[in-house]
Amino acid sequence: MTDQGFSLFEITLQQRAAAVEALLGELLSDRSRTGEISRPPRLMAAMRHGVLNGGKRLRPFLVMESAALFGADNLAALRVAAALECIHSYSLVHDDLPAMDDDDLRRGQPTVHRKFDEAAAILAGDSLLTYAFELISDEATELAPSARLALITQLARAAGIGGMTGGQALDLEAETVKPDEEGIIRLQAMKTGALIRFACEAGAIIGNAGEKDRERLAEYGSAIGLAFQLADDLLDVTADASRMGKATGKDAAAGKATLVSLHGIDWTKRQLAGLIAQAEELLSSYGASAALLKDAARFIAERRS
Amino acid sequence: MTDQGFSLFEITLQQRAAAVEALLGELLSDRSRTGEISRPPRLMAAMRHGVLNGGKRLRPFLVMESAALFGADNLAALRVAAALECIHSYSLVHDDLPAMDDDDLRRGQPTVHRKFDEAAAILAGDSLLTYAFELISDEATELAPSARLALITQLARAAGIGGMTGGQALDLEAETVKPDEEGIIRLQAMKTGALIRFACEAGAIIGNAGEKDRERLAEYGSAIGLAFQLADDLLDVTADASRMGKATGKDAAAGKATLVSLHGIDWTKRQLAGLIAQAEELLSSYGASAALLKDAARFIAERRS
Numbered sequence: 001m002t003d004q005g006f007s008l009f010e011i012t013l014q015q016r017a018a019a020v021e022a023l024l025g026e027l028l029s030d031r032s033r034t035g036e037i038s039r040p041p042r043l044m045a046a047m048r049h050g051v052l053n054g055g056k057r058l059r060p061f062l063v064m065e066s067a068a069l070f071g072a073d074n075l076a077a078l079r080v081a082a083a084l085e086c087i088h089s090y091s092l093v094h095d096d097l098p099a100m101d102d103d104d105l106r107r108g109q110p111t112v113h114r115k116f117d118e119a120a121a122i123l124a125g126d127s128l129l130t131y132a133f134e135l136i137s138d139e140a141t142e143l144a145p146s147a148r149l150a151l152i153t154q155l156a157r158a159a160g161i162g163g164m165t166g167g168q169a170l171d172l173e174a175e176t177v178k179p180d181e182e183g184i185i186r187l188q189a190m191k192t193g194a195l196i197r198f199a200c201e202a203g204a205i206i207g208n209a210g211e212k213d214r215e216r217l218a219e220y221g222s223a224i225g226l227a228f229q230l231a232d233d234l235l236d237v238t239a240d241a242s243r244m245g246k247a248t249g250k251d252a253a254a255g256k257a258t259l260v261s262l263h264g265i266d267w268t269k270r271q272l273a274g275l276i277a278q279a280e281e282l283l284s285s286y287g288a289s290a291a292l293l294k295d296a297a298r299f300i301a302e303r304r305s
Numbered sequence: 306m307t308d309q310g311f312s313l314f315e316i317t318l319q320q321r322a323a324a325v326e327a328l329l330g331e332l333l334s335d336r337s338r339t340g341e342i343s344r345p346p347r348l349m350a351a352m353r354h355g356v357l358n359g360g361k362r363l364r365p366f367l368v369m370e371s372a373a374l375f376g377a378d379n380l381a382a383l384r385v386a387a388a389l390e391c392i393h394s395y396s397l398v399h400d401d402l403p404a405m406d407d408d409d410l411r412r413g414q415p416t417v418h419r420k421f422d423e424a425a426a427i428l429a430g431d432s433l434l435t436y437a438f439e440l441i442s443d444e445a446t447e448l449a450p451s452a453r454l455a456l457i458t459q460l461a462r463a464a465g466i467g468g469m470t471g472g473q474a475l476d477l478e479a480e481t482v483k484p485d486e487e488g489i490i491r492l493q494a495m496k497t498g499a500l501i502r503f504a505c506e507a508g509a510i511i512g513n514a515g516e517k518d519r520e521r522l523a524e525y526g527s528a529i530g531l532a533f534q535l536a537d538d539l540l541d542v543t544a545d546a547s548r549m550g551k552a553t554g555k556d557a558a559a560g561k562a563t564l565v566s567l568h569g570i571d572w573t574k575r576q577l578a579g580l581i582a583q584a585e586e587l588l589s590s591y592g593a594s595a596a597l598l599k600d601a602a603r604f605i606a607e608r609r610s
Contacts, residue, residue: 032466032467039466039467039471040466040471040474040475040478041478042474042477042478043466043470043471043474044466047466090431091431094427094428094431097427099422099423099424099427100424100427117404118404119404119405119477120474120477122399122402122404122405122427123399123470123473123474123477125431126395126396126399126430126431126434126470127465127466127470127471127474129431129434129435130434130461130464130465130466130470131461131465131466133438133457133460133461134458134461134462134465137454137457137458137461138458145450145451145454146450148454149442149450149453149454149457152438152442152454152457153439153442153443156435156436156438156439156442157439159435160432160435160436160439161337161344161345161348161349161352161432161435161436162337162344165348165428165431165432165435166344166345166348166432168428169345169347169348169425169428169432170345172347172424172425172428173345173346173347
């Protein structure tokens with residue numbers, strides 16, 4: 001703890017978030033980098049509203065800290081982090097649409113389709129998704145072509161059929177056919193776990209780490225991804241809406257099965273403790289340089305909002 | 306003309322279409338290539354409905370014929386063609402949504418949100434878009450990493466803010482602030498031209514062509530892309546709905562300015578003739594091997610549906 005009461009982890013999280021937001025604000029301005037083409041101003045405003053929303057930027061933090069573990073605290077890590085946040089943000093913009101979760105608020109602000117309109121929200125989401133791949137593939141992301149390509153392959157898998165959108169689809173299907181425990185775990189590993197796993201593996205790719213390290217970081221990502229979802233399910237049961245900045249109790253109201261509803265609060269807390277231990281164990285060979293990633297695991301498992 | 310009354314161009318277009326559809330059907334089956342992971346069946350069905358809809362597959366044809374011009378009539382060309390069709394199809398699935406064009410029919414079949422539901426259509430579109438990048442980046446697309454990366458960069462640009470989605474956004478904005486002639490041309494070059502231009506440039510990249518050839522193919526793509534849009538605007542005025550398999554007269558009903566509404570039918574036909582001549586001139590140095598691409602220019606400019 002520092003004098004202000006913030007931990008080094010919290011300060012670093014805020015610094016990383018500020019760096020990613022500065023880059024995204026610049027990249028998504030009304031003028032392109034060359035300044036030659038003026039962009040559709042309303043589309044750009046909708047994209048910025050969707051992505052520059054004061055999120056914690058946990059996924060970017062994981063990309064940058066994982067890359068730093070292998071000595072790559074650089075522009076490439078920042079750009080990949082920004083691309084990942086574009087993917088995460090697009091999924092929220094589309095998730096909030098009336099045909100999906102039908103949410104009016106996100107972090108206390110009107111959602112994109114409420115501030116603009118549905119068509120703008122659909123297009124802004126599509127554009128953020130597309131832009132993520134443009135951002136990584138561009139040669140300004142100073143990485144070897146093979147590394148940029150590996151990142152694109154892994155990101156597309158994590159965000160697509162076998163990952164996020166596949167998990168979202170399973171989630172919709174779960175409203176009619178309730179999944180068993182294995183089904184819930186698989187659904188959550190896809191829906192929220194895949195992008196978090198990607199974030200950590202991406203750092204290893206950016207840092208040109210070996211296969212073993214890459215696998216270890218991916219496994220760490222899987223552990224904290226599951227912890228993230230368990231903590232989320234727990235908060236849905238225990239937190240109040242004002243702290244979350246969004247509606248709570250929605251899972252139960254929707255009759256949605258979660259591991260918390262299956263096993264209860266105490267079991268979930270023990271699972272979370274086990275996942276923190278597992279994450280720490282996976283990072284043990286990196287010593288003190290992995291301290292903030294260990295903090296991140298605890299932060300994710302114990303978060304209150 | 307052959308005995309059956311089909312030209313070599315028409316036969317080749319059908320053959321290319323069949324090859325792309327076979328590949329897409331295989332890639333988008335309920336089981337992944339490894340067969341290990343069973344995919345969300347309803348999502349896969351929605352994706353297949355969106356992409357396997359009996360389209361002419363003009364963009365895939367352009368990719369494959371342009372690649373063949375440089376001796377690359379191979380699996381890589383077919384996979385990039387399939388990826389491009391995923392992008393084109395996702396844009397139609399999202400375009401048809403109630404918040405966008407609100408169309409019930411596409412090629413005489415119910416649109417994805419009519420056959421499934423809106424949430425499924427949003428997710429299927431997102432998944433097709435994401436899958437396009439997975440498809441190109443995968444090492445099964447047997448191209449050097451630098452070539453795969455160049456394709457991804459160009460595709461993301463053509464499909465995103467500075468291309469298709471940017472053009473769609475300008476189109477929405479045009480409903481309130483009418484664009485002038487320059488604005489209409491720019492909007493159309495982005496909205497429909499960019500992907501067609503990409504198709505032709507992609508062939509040159511796949512064929513490992515030099516900078517000069519790559520530029521020439523991209524210019525050819527721009528010319529036929531503009532011709533495509535002019536022919537479309539003309540059909541909206543002159544064709545009947547049964548032949549088009551979709552509603553006609555929508556531009557006029559929406560008060561939408563097109564070059565046809567500005568300059569009339571005769572001017573548009575002269576423009577189309579000029580664009581065919583320009584496309585042929587750009588291909589003149591390739592001799593007889595570019596015959597089908599020249600046919601494609603005429604087909605696009607003179608199409609009746």
